[in-house]
Amino acid sequence: MSDTVQNPVTSFPALGALPLARATTDRGCERRTDEGWLDVLRADPATRHLVLVGGRARVLDGELVLIELAAVPAGGTEIYLGFDGTSEIVLHSFHDAPVTSDGQPSAGSTDPEQWLGLRDVAAGLGARDAGLFVEAVAIANWNHAVNFCPRCGGKLDLRASGWVKHCPAEDLEHFPRTDPAVIVAITDEDDRLLLGANKAWGGTRFSTLAGFVEPGESLESAVIREVAEESGVVVRNPRYMGSQPWPFPRSLMLGFTATAVGTELVPDGEEIIDLRWFTREELAEAVRSGSIGVPTGTSIASALVEHWYGGVLPEPERLAN
Ligand SMILES: [Zn+2]
Structure with a gap:
């Protein structure tokens, strides 16, 4: 049932079908x-409803729980999500948990193990559910964040089944925004991969370099600028590899490869505190021994690293035992 509609994107770029x-x-x-x-x-009893509470949805036996309207608590923001080939689906998003008069969450089951975040479950969901969940989180984030007109400060009305906000004072429409960010697998002439340790991750978790595209900048220019800023490395030939939405809160991650002109590394010291070139053997050994962590799961960083590696990286030995 999960994948009754085929993904219309029949030819994925190099990274293949990313989880989100x-x-x-x-x-x-x-x-x-x-x-x-x-x-x-x-009014249509065939409509199915998805409840989102603080970005979490109910997932049971590996599927999103879609319910009848009668079971949906009142007071959520209603947004049309689309037609899955069988049913029309409506989102009811709550910023915080709706509660009943006795203080219990009222969005169906109260079992906290059933209320899961997109990042935790996306890779294990079928294509339909992964797509619905990411769409729901993204549009819900915008709806909860944007309530006042950025031009005049007036209160905005919701239109287009939750996809447009309208300023009545100026008769202006505002649309959801997405922030493009580039993420880059950089290799040198020996096909070693450059990974950096972000200060925010404690210094032992290494990943691909990434950054937001600035206003008035092409994706390729953003790749070259971000890599130079964070690592001091000059790159050429940025090549697009694939993309996936990353609604935390509203990014679109655009994956690239690029070739380093030199190998000297200068961490920016603010965001990136360590940088290393890895051969495939060195990376596999570092991951296996647990001396470094690398991105896993649903992130495009994980897909970029494993695309370069040529397969799935080994598990850390202390976890695999
Ligand atoms: Zn306005």
Whole structure:
């Protein structure tokens, strides 16, 4: 049931189908602008509803729990998510947990083990559910963050089934925003991979370099600038590898490879505190021994590292035993 609609992106770029880039749902962009579309869906018993509380959704037996309207607590922000090939799906997003009069969470089950975050479960979900979950978190983040007009400060109304906000004072529409960020697997002429340790990760977790695209900048220029800023390395030939949404809160990660002109490393000392070149053998040994951590799971960084490595990296021995 999870994958009844084929992903229309039949030819993925080099990284393949990333965990958060497998959406199959028809978002129904032409239907969402019909006035009263949410009322139509609310009245239809075939509509399925997804409840999101603080970015978490109920997941049971590896599937998102979609429920009938009667079981949905009142007071959430309603947003149309799309048609999955069987059902129309509506999101009900709560910034904080809705509670009943006796103080219990009222969004269906109260079992905290069923309420899970996107990053924790995305890789294990089917394509439909992973796509719905990432869409829901992304649009919910925007809805909860943007309530006042950035031009005049007036209160905004929700339109287009949750996808547009309208300033009544100026009759202006505001649309959801996404922040593009580049992330780069840099290799030298010996095909060693450059990884950096971010201060925020404690200094022993190494990953690919990344940064936000600045206004007025191309993706390729952002790759060259970010790498130079964080590592002192000059790169050429930025090559696009694939992308996935990363709604924490609103990024789109664009994966690249690039070739280093030199190998001298100068960590910026603020964000990146250590930098190392790794051969495949060195990286596998460092991961196996547990001396460093590398990105795992749903991140595009993990996909970039394993694309270069040529397979799945070994487990740390202390965890594998
Ligand atoms: Zn305004």
